[in-house]
Amino acid sequence: MEMSTLLFFILSVFLGGAFGAGAYYFWSGRHKLKSEPQREATVLLERIEKVFKVVMAEGYFTEIYNYQHDKNFWNLIKDKKKALVIAKAKVLVGYDFGKLRFHVEGNSKKIVIDYFPEPEVLSMDTDYKFYDIEQGWLNRFQSDDYTSILNEAKQTMNEKALQSDLPRIATNQVQLMMFQLAATMNWKIDMQLPETNKNVIEEYSSYKPVEAGIESLNRKTEE
Template structure:
């Protein structure tokens, strides 16, 4: 075999190998991209739900949370950690109409409501900032400490929102919306609620003023 022919064959083999490697890599990347895209689409589909929730009132709350934890070491050293947390929240209160029960008498333009749900918090958008963090040599902050503090602060926001005037405002708003909508369509709304349902709804009609001032929550945990 001539030298030129041998060189040509070697170059062809190397070029073919490089081309095959490049093509294989391109195909693998393409398959990987397709697989990732399909996986992401599946995750998105799993998060889609049909809901019928309507926001009727919106409130803003601010809390100053003082956290302190004292740890006594051998009755000789009082090792403590503390932090100041300012928590702010935007609270949306409304109704989940998927929980409402009703029926329509045959041939009538009348809607009979058999059960009406209580107003509830539909979402809480929170923001937290930590200040004046101090910790001892042995008694230090860990991830579970921050999680517990934030969960407690969020629960406090939830409780204060339900104790405020937001549920009453939401109740008045939803009644106005339902009866005005029915009237505009020449429909009649009739409430036939059980006594327990009536009593439950009355709990949210008592006026409670929304506190605008900042409250301080001090806690000491051992």
Template sequence: MDANSVFFFILTLFIGAGAGIFAYNRLFSKNSGKSMATTESTVLLESIEKVFKVVMAEGYFTEIYNYQHDKNFWNLIKDKKKALIIAKAKVLVGYDFGKMRFHFSEGDRKMIIDYFPDPEILSMDTDYKFYDIEQGWLNRFQSDDYTAILNEAKQTMNDKALESDLPRIATNQVQLMMFQIAATMNWKIDMELAESNKGHIKELGKYHPTQAKIENLEIDEES
């Protein structure tokens, strides 16, 4: 092989290698631009507190929430937006024993409760889904609208949970638990509550049946 042939062979190798590297870089950069994503997150721990909260009842709720907002522009154009929201929540009701006031009588082996707090919602896990979202040309949904809708739906769910039978169940459960634990340790519990507190706890422990009225149906029987 003469010198010209060797030179031509080496030149062909360099050109082919360069074209291959160029094509590979173009293909890699094109694909990587479409598929690669970078995310960053920062978690800040603000505080840690010791608590003595005990869950006594658990409930599941579903709420169908209709939202509609009508807007009138100069009494000429009426524009509305509306949405259907289905909200689901898991609600945990219990007691914060840090709010309870009590003292001990060592000689009598008694735990004397001076104040008994109300049951409260300790946790609420919610899930929202929006359906049938409609909006006009001028009256459109903004981020603040979604935030307001979710806050109102969550507050409604919170109110319904407190109006449900969960507080009664939690009240009866916590008293049963406390008396059973005291009995296993040969202690007694005395509830020396103020009259207002005593009456309130007694009322919470009552079962309130749903008031429902069923109308009589008139049925015409024809033979």
């Protein structure tokens, strides 16, 4: 009888331990499935530079970029991939005064500008979204493809920004600021620029004529 009781006790302990271990692994497994992914980021400051850049104009752009790549395998299989990218960008245009060249004539309180830089895109804050992504069995998107698409879309946005009115607005704004600031201190600014540099700045400073005039509108109305 005592032997049966001892055997029953040992069996109960063994089953209880097995049940407890099983319950532990079950709940720990569920906990691992529900756990949040671990994230770790390392930020390294490479260098600090002193700059004198002034933003003079701000523009908002939306670009619809269609990408398609057709690939021919051994002249037997044609496979293509394509994607639609909608890009939004906030573009800041201004001047890098580190490129400005001038000298000061203190006796006459005059600042002589020897070279005036062109307006440039100082910053571009972009947001991209991919739509209608299609890819074949063999011709599939790789990580390099997405990087290339984003670089091309950003380059196109940069070109469109420089072709817009932002450089003209920035040029007029910076000249107004410089002349007003000099006037408040009883100084004068003399733009003695090389001919090529002068022509470029004048091109940016001048307002573009509107193509649609009143006469043309009246002529279209009569027709």
